[in-house]
Amino acid sequence: xxxxxxxxxxxxxxxxxxxxxxxxxxxxxxxxxxxxxxxxxxxxxxxxxxxxxxxxxxxxxxxxxxxxxxxxxxxxxxxxxxxxxxxxxxxxxxxxxxxxxxxxxxxxxxxxxxxxxxxxxxxxxxxxxxxxxxxxxxxxxxxxxxxxxxxxxxxxxxxxxxxxxxxxxxxxxxxxxxxxxxxxxxxxxxxxxxxxxxxxxxxxxxxxxxxxxxxxxxxxxxxxxxxxxxxxxxxxxxxxxxxxxxxxxxxxxxxxxxxxxxxxxxxxxxxxxxxxxxxxxxxxxxxxxxxxxxxxxxxxxxxxxxxxxxxxxxxxxxxxxxxxxxxxxxxxxxxxxxxxxxxxxxxxxxxxxxxxxxxxxxxxxxxxxxxxxxxxxxxxxxxxxxxxxxxxxxxxxxxxxxxxxxxxxxxxxxxxxxxxxxxxxxxxxxxxxxxxxxxxxxxxxxxxxxxxxxxxxxxxxxxxx
Amino acid sequence: xxxxxxxxxxxxxxxxxxxxxxxxxxxxxxxxxxxxxxxxxxxxxxxxxxxxxxxxxxxxxxxxxxxxxxxxxxxxxxxxxxxxxxxxxxxxxxxxxxxxxxxxxxxxxxxxxxxxxxxxxxxxxxxxxxxxxxxxxxxxxxxxxxxxxxxxxxxxxxxxxxxxxxxxxxxxxxxxxxxxxxxxxxxxxxxxxxxxxxxxxxxxxxxxxxxxxxxxxxxxxxxxxxxxxxxxxxxxxxxxxxxxxxxxxxxxxxxxxxxxxxxxxxxxxxxxxxxxxxxxxxxxxxxxxxxxxxxxxxxxxxxxxxxxxxxxxxxxxxxxxxxxxxxxxxxxxxxxxxxxxxxxxxxxxxxxxxxxxxxxxxxxxxxxxxxxxxxxxxxxxxxxxxxxxxxxxxxxxxxxxxxxxxxxxxxxxxxxxxxxxxxxxxxxxxxxxxxxxxxxxxxxx
Numbered sequence: 001x002x003x004x005x006x007x008x009x010x011x012x013x014x015x016x017x018x019x020x021x022x023x024x025x026x027x028x029x030x031x032x033x034x035x036x037x038x039x040x041x042x043x044x045x046x047x048x049x050x051x052x053x054x055x056x057x058x059x060x061x062x063x064x065x066x067x068x069x070x071x072x073x074x075x076x077x078x079x080x081x082x083x084x085x086x087x088x089x090x091x092x093x094x095x096x097x098x099x100x101x102x103x104x105x106x107x108x109x110x111x112x113x114x115x116x117x118x119x120x121x122x123x124x125x126x127x128x129x130x131x132x133x134x135x136x137x138x139x140x141x142x143x144x145x146x147x148x149x150x151x152x153x154x155x156x157x158x159x160x161x162x163x164x165x166x167x168x169x170x171x172x173x174x175x176x177x178x179x180x181x182x183x184x185x186x187x188x189x190x191x192x193x194x195x196x197x198x199x200x201x202x203x204x205x206x207x208x209x210x211x212x213x214x215x216x217x218x219x220x221x222x223x224x225x226x227x228x229x230x231x232x233x234x235x236x237x238x239x240x241x242x243x244x245x246x247x248x249x250x251x252x253x254x255x256x257x258x259x260x261x262x263x264x265x266x267x268x269x270x271x272x273x274x275x276x277x278x279x280x281x282x283x284x285x286x287x288x289x290x291x292x293x294x295x296x297x298x299x300x301x302x303x304x305x306x307x308x309x310x311x312x313x314x315x316x317x318x319x320x321x322x323x324x325x326x327x328x329x330x331x332x333x334x335x336x337x338x339x340x341x342x343x344x345x346x347x348x349x350x351x352x353x354x355x356x357x358x359x360x361x362x363x364x365x366x367x368x369x370x371x372x373x374x375x376x377x378x379x380x381x382x383x384x385x386x387x388x389x390x391x392x393x394x395x396x397x398x399x400x401x402x403x404x405x406x407x408x409x410x411x412x413x414x415x416x417x418x419x420x421x422x423x424x425x426x427x428x429x430x431x432x433x434x435x436x437x438x439x440x441x442x443x444x445x446x447x448x449x450x451x452x453x454x455x456x457x458x459x460x461x462x463x464x465x
Numbered sequence: 466x467x468x469x470x471x472x473x474x475x476x477x478x479x480x481x482x483x484x485x486x487x488x489x490x491x492x493x494x495x496x497x498x499x500x501x502x503x504x505x506x507x508x509x510x511x512x513x514x515x516x517x518x519x520x521x522x523x524x525x526x527x528x529x530x531x532x533x534x535x536x537x538x539x540x541x542x543x544x545x546x547x548x549x550x551x552x553x554x555x556x557x558x559x560x561x562x563x564x565x566x567x568x569x570x571x572x573x574x575x576x577x578x579x580x581x582x583x584x585x586x587x588x589x590x591x592x593x594x595x596x597x598x599x600x601x602x603x604x605x606x607x608x609x610x611x612x613x614x615x616x617x618x619x620x621x622x623x624x625x626x627x628x629x630x631x632x633x634x635x636x637x638x639x640x641x642x643x644x645x646x647x648x649x650x651x652x653x654x655x656x657x658x659x660x661x662x663x664x665x666x667x668x669x670x671x672x673x674x675x676x677x678x679x680x681x682x683x684x685x686x687x688x689x690x691x692x693x694x695x696x697x698x699x700x701x702x703x704x705x706x707x708x709x710x711x712x713x714x715x716x717x718x719x720x721x722x723x724x725x726x727x728x729x730x731x732x733x734x735x736x737x738x739x740x741x742x743x744x745x746x747x748x749x750x751x752x753x754x755x756x757x758x759x760x761x762x763x764x765x766x767x768x769x770x771x772x773x774x775x776x777x778x779x780x781x782x783x784x785x786x787x788x789x790x791x792x793x794x795x796x797x798x799x800x801x802x803x804x805x806x807x808x809x810x811x812x813x814x815x816x817x818x819x820x821x822x823x824x825x826x827x828x829x830x831x832x833x834x835x836x837x838x839x840x841x842x843x844x845x846x847x848x849x850x851x852x853x854x855x856x857x858x859x860x861x862x863x864x865x866x867x868x869x870x871x872x873x874x875x876x877x878x879x880x881x882x883x884x885x886x887x888x889x890x891x892x893x894x895x896x897x898x899x900x901x902x903x904x905x906x907x908x909x910x
Contacts, residue, residue: 026528027535028505030519031512038489040515075506076491094504118495139495330550337486337551 004087005044009065013047013089016057021048021095032090035075035082036137037424043070043084048095052170052178052209058091059207060176062453070455071203073113073145076137078341079422081149081202085457091207093144099123100210107215108167108184113144113208117151130218132159135418136329144208150200152418154251154325157376159216161418163199170210171198174449184212197444202420203455205448219284222250223294224312224321227301231276232256236352238279238304239375245300247293251282253325254375256355258362259383262370263331267324272307277355279306279375280325282318328372329381335368336385338394340401346413348378357407358382365400367393379417405431421459429461477521477565484521486553487514493545493555498822499538502839507535510545510555517562533566538833540826540840541694542789563696572697579828580697583655583687584704590686591631594659598627625660625868632662633683648678650717652708652755654727655687656861664861667888668723668758674891675765682711690730691827693738705738705748712755713747720755723884725791725860726827728757733794757791759859759883763800767887768807774894776809781854783811783886786844786867787820788860801859801883808890811855818847825866837866845870848878857883 005013005024013022023029024045032046044067049055062069068088075082084090097114104127111120117131118138124131134153135141141151147169152161168182171194182188182195198206229235235254242249255263255278260271271278279301283293298309312318332339346354355371362369362384373380382404386397405415409431416425430438442460446452493510494500500509507516516535520527536559545555572580582590605626632653649672657665672679689704708731712720722728732755739748785801792798798820806813824830824840848856848871856871856878858864867880 025531027507027512027516027531031506031509031515031535034489034515036488036490038487040519074491074494075489092506097504116495137491140491333486333551338488 005067005089006065009061009067010045012061013045013058016061017047017049017054021050022046023048032072032075032092033084035072035077035080037078037080037083037422039080039083039423041084042087043090044087046090046092048092050095052172055091055172055207055209056176056178058089059172059174059454062089063175063451066451066453068453068456069207071144071148071207073142073148074116074137074140076141077145077149077422078343078419079149079416079424081420081422081455081458082145083423085423088453088456093142093207093209096144096209097142102127102129102215104129106184107217109213109215110184111143111211111213113142113147113211115143117141117143117146124215125218128218129215131165131213131215133162133165136326143211143213147199147208147211148201148203149420150418152374152377152379154253154374156374156379156418157252158248158250163196165214166195166199166211167214168212169195169198169208171206171208173206174451174454178209179206182212186214200420202422202458204445204458205454207454219250221287221290221315222282222284222318223290224318225279225281225283225294225297225301226310226312226321227279227281227298227306228271228275228308229277229279229301229304229306230274232355233352234305235277235279236348236375238301238306239348239351241300241304242281242297243376245296247283247296249281249293249297249376250284251280252374252376253280253372254278254351254355254380255280255325255328255372256359256370258359258368259328259332259370259372262335263324263328265334266331267327269324275307280321282322329383332370332383332385335370336387336393338386338388340384340386340397341419342382342384342401342404342415343373343379343417343419344382344404344408344413344415345377345379345417346408346411348376350411350413351375351378351380354380354407354411354413358404361400361403361407365396365403367397367400369400374417377417378413402428423458426459426461429459477517477524477562480517480521480558480561480565483554483558483561484514484518486551487511487518487549487555488551488553489515490550492548492550496544496548498542498544498824498840499540499836501843502824502836503538508538510539510549510553510559513539513559514553514555517558529566529570532562533570536562536566538836540789540822540824540829542822542826543793544789547793560693560696563694564698565696567696568698572695576695576697576828576832579831580692580695580700583691584689584700586686586707587633587684591634594627594631595629598629601627625865627659628662630662632658632665633681633685635662635666647676647719648680648717649719649721650680650682650712652685652688652712652720652722652727652731653681654722654724654861656865657723661861661864661882664723664864664882664884667882667884668721670888671762671767671884671891672721675762675767680717684711688727688730689738690726690734693730693734694827698738702738705735706742706744708735709739709744709748709751713744713751718754719761720751721758721761722755723758723859723882724862725757725788725795725797726862728755729790729794731755732757757795757797757859759801759804760795760797762887763803768803771804771807771809771887771890774809774890777893779812780810781812782814782852783808783855783857784814784816784851784853785819785883786816786823786848786856786858786863788858788863789822789826791859792820801857804883804887805857808886810890810893811886814851814853816847816851816853816856818843821847823863823866823870825862827862830866841866841870845874845876849874849876854878855886856880857886859883 034040070084072082093113096112100110102109135151368385384397386393506512543556689701693701824837830837
């Protein structure tokens with residue numbers, strides 16, 4: 001049984017951080033007790049450390065006094081990775097929010113974890129540099145959270161995910177030691193790859209206090225192609241043909257009929273009545289090259305029986321098409337106020353099959369279910385919508401989401417492409433991870449965090465009892 | 466002593482509807498000026514939503530003081546509601562919660578006094594302000610005193626000098642007869658009446674020049690936005706009632722309001738306040754007649770008239786600051802720019818960050834001076850970086866705040882109300898164009 005923060009512990013934390021940066025008032029505790037899963041758990045206190053040393057001090061004390069510490073960026077995660085399910089101290093990285101250095105020669109940026117990813121991209125763009133991962137929450141999520149969850153986005157097919165851009169880290173281990181992993185070079189094979197162990201560890205293996213990011217030159221332009229297909233199947237056919245004709249789009253988004261109908265309620269989109277799926281393809285690079293590639297993409301779509309194909313003429317055109325894509329997720333609130341947002345991944349060859357099965361699952365359980373997502377990398381966002389005041393519907397939604405997970409694994413896919421496991425998916429982990437591998441993960445966790453103080457109750461399925 | 470809340474009743478009842486749509490995604494963090502200044506979650510819209518939700522879920526176990534404090538840290542700019550992907554209404558929830566908390570716990574003395582001062586009618590309020598003006602003259606003559614809130618407030622760093630005689634007392638502004646035939650009423654609000662009568666005079670000048678007969682009801686007072694923002698429902702209601710009684714006549718077809726914040730409140734906030742009373746229907750028709758001045762003038766086509774004037778030497782560059790109540794509240798961005806772009810005295814240059822909040826937020830500035838200052842820093846940087854010599858705006862709150870910012874920041878730029886520039890341009894052109902507005906006006910007659 002964990003003790004709550006006793007008076008002495010609180011005093012020590014106050015002494016370490018100052019009264020502005022260690023808060024135990026009701027308002028602060030409540031508002032640092034949730035993330036985008038909309039579940040509130042009250043922590044005993046909230047710490048706002050300003051340096052790795054302060055983080056280390058908090059973790060050492062946590063080991064000594066045995067209280068949980070839960071790292072939190074902007075609290076925009078979808079799986080509860082940052083919520084204090086067992087109370088304890090929420091450790092917010094918001095104060096560590098500086099871009100420390102950007103090197104055009106090394107193509108490297110060194111940043112603190114609290115930097116807002118979108119702001120980092122804006123600063124880099126001014127220098128003609130590019131950090132590609134673009135989760136939908138880019139305007140408010142933090143880079144530290146992105147690294148801890150290994151965030152993805154729409155450009156993963158061509159540019160990879162957060163993991164592919166982390167060269168090195170400064171990490172405070174759960175026991176308080178401050179270590180550095182990796183470095184600032186793309187090539188580095190010295191010792192075990194601890195950087196990759198920490199990336200995507202959901203704040204369970206250490207607190208990230210500094211990140212060295214790989215950058216690339218900013219592509220000069222982009223052209224977007226929008227195509228409506230009679231079915232998901234014909235749209236995915238087009239996807240395969242685009243890729244096999246040696247075009248590597250920076251994004252390829254597929255949207256099912258249900259999502260399209262929903263977004264059309266609040267946005268001007270004129271689609272042919274027999275549309276079964278919409279495909280949005282973006283190519284980037286020099287202007288001449290993108291124009292030619294876009295023409296080829298349009299041609300492939302037409303051959304793959306597209307009902308209508310549009311090619312953007314300029315950046316404004318492109319932006320309005322992407323605006324439509326980004327409006328989909330929010331517009332689903334028109335169907336039902338609440339949702340189970342699953343970000344499953346299937347092998348690209350199974351994309352059409354998976355989307356068709358998911359649609360049927362929705363029908364079978366009688367819940368609105370929409371699918372859209374990253375066709376290029378097989379990452380599909382399955383939204384099971386419900387009203388939590390309607391208990392029956394909420395239960396059916398749970399069951400439908402559960403079926404989605406099972407089908408995904410059966411198709412050789414993965415439970416989460418970019419959201420992580422946290423608390424909302426932990427019960428499904430054994431579906432995908434074999435018992436021996438799960439045991440190994442637990443051993444790694446207990447080796448680094450023998451007292452289990454850092455972000456307890458996450459990732460691993462909880463033994464019920 | 467403040468009244469204790471009765472324990473059985475949920476103090477925030479009726480809020481569920483507004484709060485439940487928030488899924489805590491975090492989008493509001495990227496648009497909330499207060500959150501961006503403080504960097505702490507309770508100040509973001511979703512933090513406040515979580516606090517209200519928690520308080521509603523467990524009315525016995527929440528801190529009344531802390532909830533009130535968190536809710537007071539809101540400018541009511543409306544960016545959260547406007548940008549919410551889920552259609553949650555955080556601004557409206559905060560407004561409502563403030564009223565509910567004030568109803569149950571009473572307003573603090575300080576807030577109560579400010580709201581009371583605002584709600585007094587002119588007969589009782591003008592003499593008070595007149596004595597403050599004398600006090601201010603003494604303070605300013607001595608180079609300012611740095612003690613006590615009243616002294617600070619009266620220091621010219623906080624508010625410009627109180628201008629006597631007040632706007633509504635000036636003989637210049639008695640009821641005027643224009644040449645156009647159409648009659649409009651003018652509502653000026655407190656800032657113009659006490660602090661910037663010249664803006665009121667400019668407004669009258671422009672309207673008269675366009676041929677309107679201008680009526681300025683002398684009994685007019687405060688619009689009531691400040692009382693409403695503080696949660697003082699009773700006073701906000703009585704001010705709404707007074708406005709409806711004063712302006713609810715058939716004599717005029719339009720009520721022109723030079724301040725965007727007053728205009729926002731009077732055109733959008735009046736009806737909800739008078740819902741269920743016998744004035745509700747009158748309020749509805751008056752709200753429809755009430756327009757923010759630059760929108761009125763732009764719709765009338767004043768910019769075309771200005772453009773037809775002969776070129777003259779430009780005095781420099783002018784830019785525009787978007788007041789939150791104007792851009793977010795009324796959704797008007799184009800209109801004031803169209804007018805400024807047509808001036809013959811200045812060239813218009815857009816400022817990067819024109820829509821950044823100035824940090825005033827009405828009474829927000831009084832209750833949270835330091836936070837207000839932090840918010841204003843971004844704006845000041847934007848102003849400094851802009852090449853403009855003059856910053857024009859359409860809200861008297863912004864006008865006050867921006868003026869103080871450039872003065873204390875020693876920025877060599879001036880801040881004006883849009884009407885001042887328009888009037889200056891019209892005056893310069895003389896009377897010969899007076900025949901031309903007729904066609905533009907025809908549609909209003």
